[in-house]
Amino acid sequence: MASTNQILTITEARLRTSRILPRALYEYIEGGSEDETTLAGNESAFRSLTLRPRMGVDVEPNLATTVLGSPVAMPLLLAPAGMVQLVHPDGAVGVARAADAAGTIAVLSRTAMCPPEEVARRSHGPHWFQITSTGGRDVVKRLIARAADAGFTGLVVTLDGPPAGNREADLRNRVAPPARITTGLVARFAAQALTRPRWTVRTLAAARSQRAAMSGTMQTLSSGAMRTSARFTWADIEWLKSEWPGQLLVKGVLTGADAIAARNAGADAIIVSNHGGRALDGVPATIAVLPEIVAAVGKSSEVLVDGGIRRASSVAKALCLGARAVLIGRPFLYGLACAGQAGVERILEIFRAELVRTMKLLGCPDVAALDGRWLWLQPATTCSPLCPNQT
Ligand SMILES: Cc1cc2nc3c(=O)[nH]c(=O)nc-3n(C[C@H](O)[C@H](O)[C@H](O)COP(=O)(O)O)c2cc1C
Secondary structure (H helix, E strand, O other), X not given: OOOHHHOOOHHHHHHHHHHHOOHHHHHHHHOOOOOOHHHHXXXXXXXXXXXXXXXXXXXXXXXXXXXXXXXXXXXXXXXXXXXXXXXXXXXXXXXHHHHHHHOOOEEEOOOOOOOHHHHHHHOOOOOEEEEOOOOHHHHHHHHHHHHHHOOOOEEEEEOOOOOOOOOHHHHHHOOOXXXXXXXXXXXXXXXXXXXXHHHHHHHHHHHHHHHHHHOOOOHHHHOOOOOOOOOOOHHHHHHHHHHOOOEEEEEEEOOHHHHHHHHHHOOOEEEEOOHHHOOOOOOOOHHHHHHHHHHHHOOOOEEEEEXXXXXXXXXXXXXXXXXXXXXXXXXXXXXXXXXXXXXHHHHHHHHHHHHHHHHHHHOOOEHHHOOHHHEEOOOOOOOOOOOOOOO
């Protein structure tokens, strides 16, 4: 296997991933819902923002910050993602360990195919767990109690499903989060697996070794998954706040009014997200709605954002518009597919190194100093209303 150091960009990691994974699994990661308008918009909206650097200063930038009081070495976290165990046997534990190594936080998805106890036992944390309403309050209550007992401190409540977005490639490929890896599951990818020997060998080995270890443990995680369920309401968020002993983040907010409602229901932080363009197609790019949400909640809640972040310059732009930190989804999955935990570490190192360079070229000494004054909006020659105090 090629050294992870040979991966220089997220785009390269994506290309390698397309050669390693069976097509159906690659399409599960890569795809968005329906016409993928929102998916495309997430990335292109970052491109339409332009940075406003200062000359005549030489800085050694500080990237460290806190998110809900937890120190992180850089303002970039790993978003929850389902089926990571199928992407690489290092799975959710490998992702959590990579986050440990980079001094950041990985959010464990309910459908990551790995129990919270396992992640807590084999990585340092801080650990955050993600939940959907699927299965109803009884199932949710059991799940979050397990996560809390395992030492998870943050609960990320995903609001933008069920139902899942209309991802037609997944429907065609019959891909949906399973409870655990089985040889039968690998066989379902059989035709494609023949042309993806590296993935097939490592996944079959994982299927054999996990059969004993994982059976049973995962059943509660996905029980109820086959039943459709109602979406979380603000009343459910209040209920979750009373049940969960740690901090509560809501994910999937796209308007200022909903951010206020979430805060009033007890959310400690808001994650501006459109599920990476995988939920409702046609909603705006997250970076486009971030300013509305930051303006709505002011300093009363931390605001995080995800969707379409493939370069550290996008991280800087999000912070300029008021995000406390960002999350990445697909980029770390590419790293995982390429080289397991080491691949995720490589992706995080690419972002870290790019962010240092971006901050130096901006002439900005600290991520905490990034605000609207470091941005122009289109057209690049016009000062934006976001930066009235530009000097
Ligand atoms: C393969 C995949 C699986 C995902 N699974 C979940 C999930 O289980 N729960 C959730 O809240 N979001 C899930 N997401 C959405 C991510 O948490 C995140 O919002 C999104 O990936 C960010 O966009 P990006 O991929 O462009 O960085 C998933 C995303 C992908 C790509």
